[in-house]
Amino acid sequence: LSKLVVAALGGNAILPKGARGTPGEQWATARRAAEALIPILREGARLVVTHGNGPQVGYLLEAMESLPPEVPRQTLDLAVAMTQGWIGFILQHSIERAARRAGLSVEAASLVSRTVVKRGDPAFSSPSKPVGRFYSRREAEELARERGWTMAPDPRGGYRRVVPSPRPLRVLEARLIAGLARDLGLVVVGVGGGGVPVDESLDPVEAVVDKDLASYVLARDIGATHFIILTDVPGVALDYGTPRQKWLRELPADEALRLVEDGVFPPGSMGPKVEAAARFVLETGGYAAIGSLEEAYEVYSGRAGTRITPPNTTP
Numbered sequence: 001l002s003k004l005v006v007a008a009l010g011g012n013a014i015l016p017k018g019a020r021g022t023p024g025e026q027w028a029t030a031r032r033a034a035e036a037l038i039p040i041l042r043e044g045a046r047l048v049v050t051h052g053n054g055p056q057v058g059y060l061l062e063a064m065e066s067l068p069p070e071v072p073r074q075t076l077d078l079a080v081a082m083t084q085g086w087i088g089f090i091l092q093h094s095i096e097r098a099a100r101r102a103g104l105s106v107e108a109a110s111l112v113s114r115t116v117v118k119r120g121d122p123a124f125s126s127p128s129k130p131v132g133r134f135y136s137r138r139e140a141e142e143l144a145r146e147r148g149w150t151m152a153p154d155p156r157g158g159y160r161r162v163v164p165s166p167r168p169l170r171v172l173e174a175r176l177i178a179g180l181a182r183d184l185g186l187v188v189v190g191v192g193g194g195g196v197p198v199d200e201s202l203d204p205v206e207a208v209v210d211k212d213l214a215s216y217v218l219a220r221d222i223g224a225t226h227f228i229i230l231t232d233v234p235g236v237a238l239d240y241g242t243p244r245q246k247w248l249r250e251l252p253a254d255e256a257l258r259l260v261e262d263g264v265f266p267p268g269s270m271g272p273k274v275e276a277a278a279r280f281v282l283e284t285g286g287y288a289a290i291g292s293l294e295e296a297y298e299v300y301s302g303r304a305g306t307r308i309t310p311p312n313t314t315p
């Protein structure tokens with residue numbers, strides 16, 4: 001049975017923290033990300049790549065706000081779809097080129113992907129995910145009135161638009177992604193930014209789905225054997241950022257979920273990664289690990305990162 005790997009890439013795969021965001025920076029960064037994935041392909045494993053889009057969707061929303069007033073604004077679902085094309089293209093192209101340099105013949109595809117969420121998800125009554133630029137209080141009140149946006153004060157000062165972050169139920173393109181990856185052997189880039197959210201009647205909704213949770217749902221539904229979450233830290237730490245910080249090599253899935261429920265990991269960063277990896281392990285028995293993108297192969301093969309292991313069974 002051949003391996004099917006879902007690799008979820010963080011924002012650092014295209015744009016490291018602090019980068020300005022020039023096209024040159026993005027190509028250079030994506031090249032390094034692609035090169036980190038090559039050893040997995042060299043082994044003959046099938047590969048599906050998912051990715052975040054936070055900085056890119058923020059860029060598009062800000063760009064729209066700076067257009068003359070008579071130019072129509074596009075909605076958030078369209079902005080997410082645009083970032084899937086943008087980042088999908090860069091990753092697809094970078095992976096093919098890195099493979100070619102490594103002497104492998106690899107074809108890559110990128111797909112605009114949609115993620116189904118529940119209209120009744122409690123997230124819709126408490127939007128929490130900030131998107132786009134910062135506004136003054138007056139501007140915020142105006143936008144709330146004119147566009148029906150939910151505006152919330154940001155801890156860094158000013159106001160931002162907040163949108164719901166509902167739970168992903170399934171990825172509409174799962175069968176397509178599985179067919180391209182498993183049957184045709186293509187590297188598939190999909191579920192960018194967690195996918196464009198649509199409700200059960202397939203109406204697009206203005207929300208943002210967490211990319212790690214959406215990647216877990218995809219990995220589960222396509223029968224992935226491996227689910228690796230690649231980010232900008234070497235793994236999961238306890239007491240992160242404190243003098244007692246301790247990097248974990250292993251974390252049993254049941255314990256991981258308990259820690260997530262106890263709020264040990266921040267909901268906007270490490271929390272969903274640990275939850276996604278733990279649910280994948282509990283529901284499929286597959287291999288899951290969290291670690292740094294540069295060490296993709298080591299994370300995949302258990303030599304680096306934090307592996308989320310099957311629950312401890314009491315003897």
Ligand code: ADP
Nearest residue numbers: 010011012231232233235236237240268269270
């Ligand atoms: P990505 O773009 O890859 O999704 P995030 O910024 O969402 O990246 O999540 C990775 C970040 O999570 C790290 O840069 C780190 O600062 C933060 N983090 C918070 N808690 C922890 C923890 N317990 N262990 C490791 N990293 C943590």
Ligand code: MG
Nearest residue numbers: 010052268269
């Ligand atoms: Mg993240």
